[in-house]
Amino acid sequence: MSIRPVTEARRAMPTMEGAGVHLHRAFGFQDPSELDPFLLFDDFRNDRPEDYLRGFPWHPHRGIETITYVLAGSVEHGDSLGNTGTLGAGDVQWMTAGSGILHQEMPLGNARGQMHGFQLWGNLPSSLKMTAPRYQDVQGTEIPEMIDDDGTVVRVIVGEFWGRRGPVDGIAADPQYLDVSVPAGVKKTFRIDTYRRAFAYVFEGTAAFADASRPTGVLLEKEVMGQELNIRDMSGDRTLIRFGTGDEVTVQAGPDGVRFLLISGAPIEEPVAWHGPIVMNTQDELRQAMRDLQNGTFIKAAH
Template identity: 85%
Template sequence: MSLRPTLESRKAVPTMEGAGVRLHRAFGFQDPSELDPFLLFDDFRNDNPQDYMAGFPWHPHRGIETITYVLSGSVEHSDSLGNSGTLGAGDVQWMTAGSGILHQEMPKGSTGGQMHGFQLWGNLPSGQKMSAPRYQDVQSADIPEVTDDDGTTVRVIVGTFWGRTGPVDGIAADPQYLDISIPAGVKKTFSIDTYRRAFAYIFAGEAAFADASRPIGVLLEKEVAGQEVNIRDMSGDRTLIRFGTGDEITVQAGPEGVRFLLISGAPIDEPVAWHGPIVMNTQAELQQAFRELRNGTFIRPAH
């Protein structure tokens, strides 16, 4: 087994999207090859309804998939195909925009006003960019959750992990999307197929991710539940960790434990022409999409 090196650790950056939703962006609108097949990742989390209630009014997508995972509050959605519904706490929506869709997403807070969720954009290969749009709405109760002997818990949203398979299927990038909670002081190793690009996103607690050149515990500064850990390597809330090539990662949870997403997928390795919510392979395809938006032919009739 080979340990994946930590290529980069960086904080998500505050930004504003939609009609005035304040959120934190871990990556997006930069080098699309960096985390291919993933293009963008947003953490929309706020206790103030004024910072999210305006939501994401009607807007187009083509050539990508959007993955929305709600932790608290809810998101009401509707689209140009006549679909509508509400995502509640723990629910997931995997939308394949394909040839094109217009939709809106309107966050609603919990009873106490809290709203928290994530949106990930996945690219589509050229052969599927003009496929028919598709939705997969998954309720929280249908997402398998498995707990190990040391208290580590994993929600398997997509892919197969520890013998359980997530409910979302038929995704181009063959992704794995895991929501992992590790108790305080526990050191844990997770396998990831070598061919996948992978990243972690911490959203509660803190942890250190081992690196082959700097294993956890080499520089002892503190003991956490009896485990050696270099606290200078600890990463906390809203931190993205981007991994290099290998087939496993090792995580040391901090003194309050850690919860993070571990996401990986097969790179597409194709040219990317990207403007706003539309991602194609060439500038000509991109220009065509915006022409169709202007002349009203963007939405293709169902076959």
């Protein structure tokens, strides 16, 4: 077994998207090879309705897949294929844009005005860029949730973990998407296939991730299972942790415990031509997508 080194720990940055939604972006619109096959990750969390109610009106996507995971509040959605629905707390939607789709997402919040969710963009390989669009809407009750003996809770949104498989399938990036809660003071190790790129996103509490590349790092004051763990400084709310290669991630929860997403996927390693919500392989393909939008041929016939 080999611990994945922590290559970077950075805070998500505040930004605005859609018609004026305030959110925090952990990565996106920079180096697409950084976390290949993933392109962008947003944390939309707010308790001021005026900061999110204008939502994300009609906009196009082509060449990518998006996963929306709602923790609080709800999101109404509709698309050019005639699909409509509402995502509630705990629900997930995976949208394969493929050859092209127009859709909108309108956050509503809960009775206390709170809204919280995440959106992740996954790239599609060239062979699937123009595949037929599709949706997978999953209710929170369908997502497996396991509790370990030490109190660790894992929701398996996509992929397989601890012998359970998440309900979303057929995803090109072959991802694993876990929602993990580790109780205060508990040290936990999670296996990740070596060939995957991986990151964690901390959104509650604090934690330290073991780092094989820093054997002389800061030591925890508390011993865990009789062994001190060499760690980076504690990472808190809205922190992205990027990992290098290896086959396991070890985390030490802080004094109030920690909740984080642990996400990994198989890199595509293809050229990326990217403009806003459209991601292709070449500039010519990108220009064609723009022409399709202008002349009304962006939405392709079912195939």
